[in-house]
Amino acid sequence: MNKVAIIGVGHTKFGKLEDKNLLDLLCDASLQAIENSNTNDKDFDAVYVSCMLAETLNHMTAIASAVVDRIGLIPAAADHVKNGPASGGSAIKNAFYSIASGACDMVLVVGAEKMTHITTPGLITSAVATLTHHNAERIHGVSLPSLAGMLTRTYMEKYNVPKEWITSIAVKNHKNGMNNPYAHFQKEITLEKALNSPIIADPLRLYDICPISDGGAAMVLCSAEVAKEFCDTPVLITGVGQATDTHIVYEREDLTVLKALQICSKQAYNMAKKTPEDIDVCEAHDAFTILEAIQSEDLGFFKKGEGAKAAYEGLTEIGGVIPINPSGGLKARGHPLGATGVAQVIELFWQLRNEAGKRQVQNAQTGITCNFGGFGNNIVSILVERK
Amino acid sequence: MSETTIIWKKCKKCGKLQHPDHLRCIQCKNTTFNIVKSSGDCKLLTYTILTAPPSEYRDKKSYAIGVVEYSNGLKAMGQITTSENLKIGMKLSPGFKKLTDNLDGQKIFGLIFKPI
Numbered sequence: 001m002n003k004v005a006i007i008g009v010g011h012t013k014f015g016k017l018e019d020k021n022l023l024d025l026l027c028d029a030s031l032q033a034i035e036n037s038n039t040n041d042k043d044f045d046a047v048y049v050s051c052m053l054a055e056t057l058n059h060m061t062a063i064a065s066a067v068v069d070r071i072g073l074i075p076a077a078a079d080h081v082k083n084g085p086a087s088g089g090s091a092i093k094n095a096f097y098s099i100a101s102g103a104c105d106m107v108l109v110v111g112a113e114k115m116t117h118i119t120t121p122g123l124i125t126s127a128v129a130t131l132t133h134h135n136a137e138r139i140h141g142v143s144l145p146s147l148a149g150m151l152t153r154t155y156m157e158k159y160n161v162p163k164e165w166i167t168s169i170a171v172k173n174h175k176n177g178m179n180n181p182y183a184h185f186q187k188e189i190t191l192e193k194a195l196n197s198p199i200i201a202d203p204l205r206l207y208d209i210c211p212i213s214d215g216g217a218a219m220v221l222c223s224a225e226v227a228k229e230f231c232d233t234p235v236l237i238t239g240v241g242q243a244t245d246t247h248i249v250y251e252r253e254d255l256t257v258l259k260a261l262q263i264c265s266k267q268a269y270n271m272a273k274k275t276p277e278d279i280d281v282c283e284a285h286d287a288f289t290i291l292e293a294i295q296s297e298d299l300g301f302f303k304k305g306e307g308a309k310a311a312y313e314g315l316t317e318i319g320g321v322i323p324i325n326p327s328g329g330l331k332a333r334g335h336p337l338g339a340t341g342v343a344q345v346i347e348l349f350w351q352l353r354n355e356a357g358k359r360q361v362q363n364a365q366t367g368i369t370c371n372f373g374g375f376g377n378n379i380v381s382i383l384v385e386r387k
Numbered sequence: 388m389s390e391t392t393i394i395w396k397k398c399k400k401c402g403k404l405q406h407p408d409h410l411r412c413i414q415c416k417n418t419t420f421n422i423v424k425s426s427g428d429c430k431l432l433t434y435t436i437l438t439a440p441p442s443e444y445r446d447k448k449s450y451a452i453g454v455v456e457y458s459n460g461l462k463a464m465g466q467i468t469t470s471e472n473l474k475i476g477m478k479l480s481p482g483f484k485k486l487t488d489n490l491d492g493q494k495i496f497g498l499i500f501k502p503i
Contacts, residue, residue, distance in 0.1 A: 126442040
């Protein structure tokens, strides 16, 4: 297999971007990544576009064809990759294999979502809830926050965990987001305020949940050999993994175990010949605070039941034993669904190149992501290294 | 009102108990199953009280959803008739009724559990 390098990235501001539509966000991020990678005059072999709800929220199909047309990349192969909120991770995985196999030399990955223009109450909640199992879950009025609420209650009961340990993750991520100029929220919150914010899906409160955001994120990938022509400090993708679990969440033997993450992160670790101890920085999928706690366990950083405690004790802060979400995570950076998986790897790209400014994790050499599709039923992990 | 029955299936080859939606066994890929039924009391495994419903449930300000388990291992998700005094492990009895109209105006039927 060819070695695969990331040679440049693009990242729009995340948040409520009133003057940008979905195609603007995709194209802005793409052009930034092309500029950043010095590939302005290059032909691309393939473009992978990640977006979850283009049809539902933006009434657009064929967005991959639209992107290559608008940014002058015809006749590049162009695909729209959809794997729920893990679409970005899946797009990167597809780009990785297209280069590793030798089929493509130069590939663009871009993800975006345009969400904040929707004003109908419950419509986004409903659109996202289409991820759940129709007959067993969705018809009963389940939402993603309600699945996370049930998971939070089960985790607290099983491991005797107080809510403040879990909610402390939101406080940490807001603190990190303060220093991310692209973040949706750049303000600190207190644990007290978070614990007393409005209930959304008891025991989950508003500040346990990521916002609805607009945003785009893109990267240019090529083989490590081709990368030499464009970039002195590429970041290599050395491990990728993807695995699935039961669509019906309650069919899992233990709700608090993300089997798909255990499997896909092991695939990524094995491919890269790394272990959890080798990881210097992690971008996790904290759509809900409980998810970061459990992901930090199933990625192999902490024992089962100890992820929330570890976060509360500061082990996952920048400067801690394993910094998680220095970007601010989904909670503070925001969660434009299709952009998230790409933005996670972009944060690691900056961290590994020592370009993360005030949120820099010192001497970060190796990083891993968890990009969570569905409610844990389709997860992607990407492992990157500075070489 | 007739008693609400939960129907699952059990793989004839490996014995894995599973939701009837699976066409092949989620554990061993076998395609033959025995029907397994449960009715009467069940136990609340976990629950939440939703205050931000999806638009299909736009007429409700809040409602409780839970996952239950029967003594023979069958599980189900459904709404709960009340949001008051819920507790993991409590006994519930199931019902099946119209829960809402979806955004296309179709009647949506589902499970709803009542504390005993």
